[in-house]
Amino acid sequence: MSMITIDILKKLKESEDKVEFKKGEGGNISYDGGSKPKPSDRRRCILGYVTAFCNEGGGYLVIGMSDNYPHEVIGTKQNLGAVGELESKIYADTGIRPKLYELYENQKRVLVVEVPCRPAGKVFKFEDVALMRVGEELKPMSDEVYLKIIQEQEPDFSQQICEGLTISELDDRAIFLLKDKYSIKQNNPKFRLLPNEQILSDLELYKKGKLTNAALILLAKKEILQKRLPQSKVMLEFRNSESQIPFDNRIEFVEPFFLLIDDLWKTINIRNGSVPIQDGAYIFNISYFNEEVIRESVNNAITHRDYRRSSEIVIKQFPQRLDVINAGGFPVGVTLENLIKTPSTPRNRLLAEILQKTGIVERSGQGVDKIYFNTLSEGKAEPDYSKSDNFHVNLKLSAVIEDRAFALFIDQVQKELPENEKLSVLEIITLNNIKKNCPKKDLDSEQVSKLLDKKLIEKKGKTNAVFYILSKNYFDFTDEKAKYYNLQEIDDNQVLNTILSFLSKEEIAKMKDFVGLFEDKLSRRQVRFRVDKLVSNKILEQQGEGSTSIYKLSDDYIKQIEVLSEALHIGMKEMEKKQNPQNQMSKERPKKKE
Incomplete structure (x- = not known):
């Protein structure tokens, strides 16, 4: 949806055009229902309308216009000077990312909340209730509608017919590349x-004399693509x-996919x-941005994106990070x-199948x-999808090599393993998690078992305190043998020394402090057993x-330590006497009188 205008809003009808008008002159439209006790009253708030509109395919909440047709501009102070904050708050509280903007007529302000359509199969709730609009009311969604939504399958946009698109509007170079790669x-x-018409069929x-949206995205001439599907650009x-x-610079790629993908990589690689x-005498380079990783990331974005939404794919390149x-x-x-x-x-199955058949991707679903x-094998941070939500996928790729030794170790292991035993992506993820000391509960038990069989990790501890470390081979390989021994099971002497060190600084401790150590x-349970033993001793x-x-340390033990310390001090003095008898004699001999 492009930004709407006041002239258009004046002519819209609330139920037919999915829009809700509120006067809100004093900026008094409730954000979340406030202190109203009745659920039906609480729902008539900003979050309630946003949730209901999203469930119904999107719409507009308009504050500052009358609800009588034609809608007159009243003007509002609602969230004046804090529109960005309201937008962020709605997203944080609902997971829905609306667009908020202000429109003006004769200096009277109108606030528009533009709500996107929900993803297929997803229902949004306000105060644990899925809402829908029924006339003037916001009511709980009927079981029938709710069930229909959650059972939805996403339509394959790429398989749908692109009405009016002709073979003459396809790019000859793109078709040549399609033929060549296939x-x-x-x-x-x-x-x-083969003739173009036959290969497309x-x-x-090409189905029953009509081209699909996949043909448009993969092969259409630049100007045709820009006209028919402008959001397909990168x-x-x-x-x-x-x-x-x-941004310092921005480049638009509007070409069909078969021309776009190579040009895009070359442009990214200029700043790579x-x-x-x-590794000994052997030196190799690891690129900041791995070509296969970048190509797979873009392929995923193109095959999985929702082309019904108006936003394009955005790639942000920084010196040492890239976001897709x-x-x-x-x-x-x-x-x-x-x-x-x-x-x-x-999401676009036909599109993905063409990329698979032409060797652009190996098989569907393997890109991630x-x-x-590749990223973990190069010693870089794990690919970060954490900023993704129901409306966008956001992938952050770091170019920083955090652990060169780990990259070399993986490279060495892969060279030594037979072809049918080489490390899988899940095994490398598990190795990386063990290297980062992830708790046992967060590890994939099947992958742990495989790595134990390959002797790439070791099991330490007992019962509830079992943990895993990388094998001694890793620490030998990285020349960090001392670190390996520091990771071994802890014995009673180490427990005692750690507790003594803590109490020498803090004087008193609780059981949770010892557990944390x-x-x-x-x-x-094991910590409690050892602490009880120290108490009984x-x-x-x-x-x-x-x-x-x-x-705390017992008085008896403190006295023992003091006695031992004094005895040690006396012993050291005696040793000094025996080692330096001449110095001792000169100290004891009286000085001659002048």
Whole structure:
């Protein structure tokens, strides 16, 4: 939806055109229902309308105009000077990302909240109730409508017919590349010689004399694509600093996919750098931006994006980070938690199938695997999808090599393993998590078992305090042997020394302090057992019972330490005497009188 105007708003009808008008002269429209006790009254607030409109396919909440037709401009002080804050707050509270803007007529201000359409299969709720508009009211969604929504399958936009598009409007160079890549991938040189109409038909881009949206996106001439589907463009923005908001340069790519993808990579690569990594006499370079990772990220954005939304794909390139943002959240069934494990169903299945058949991608749903595999294998931070939501996928890729040794180790392991045992993406993710000391509960038990079999990790601790570390080979390889021994199971002497060190500074401690000292090394039960033993041996003194107990060094133990310290001091003095008898004699001999 493009920004609406006051003239258009005046002619809209509330129920037919999905718009709600509120006067709100004094800026008194409630944000979240405030202190109103009745649920039906609480819903008639900004969050209630945003939720209902989103559920119904999008719409407008207009504050500062009368609800009588034709709608007169009244003017409002609603969220005056704080429109950006309101937009951010709505997103934080609902997960819906509206557009807010102010319109003016004769200096009278109108606030427009433009609500997007919900993703397929997704229902939004206000105070745990899915809302819909019924006349003037906001009412709980009927079971029938609710069930229909959550059972929705996303339509394949790429498979739909692009009415009026002709073969003459397709780019000859793009078709040539399609033929060439398909013939190489399928090992079928004769495919290049087939008429355009036949190859388009064979690939289901041309059905019953009509071209599909996939043909438009992959092959249409630049001017046709710009006219028919302007949101298919890719915007590449350069910034010299990650904190910078305005871009230093912006390039639009409006070409069909088969021409766009190579030009886009070449443009990104102009500003690419690399880091030399040395393994003995062998030196190799790791690029800031790995070509396969960037291509897969763009391929994913193009095949998974929602072309019904008006925003284009945006790539933000910084010196050492690159972001890829596309419209439409993760496909149905995919979340941040299962992103790697769940085979994704592309939102544009036909488009994805063409890229697979032409060798652009290996198989549908494998792109994220490659992104993780290459990024972690190069010792870089995990790809970051955490800023994604129901309306956008936001991928952040770091160019910084955080752990060169890990990159070299993975490279070495892969060279030594037989072809059928080489590390998978899930094994590399698990190795990386163990390197970062992730708790056992966050590790994939199946991958842990495989890594134990390959002797790439070791199991330490017992019962609830089991933990895993990278194998000794890793620490030998990285020349960090001391670190390996520091990660071993903790013994009673280490427990005692750690507790003594803590109490020498803090004097008293609670059980939770001791548990915190040995986090991931000992379970709470094991810590309690050792502390009780120190109490029974009169090293620690316990005051109080249960959760209110505090511990300190016992007076008897402090006296023992003082006696030992004094004995040690005397012993050191005696040793000095024996080692330096001449110095001692000269000190004891009286001086001659002058």
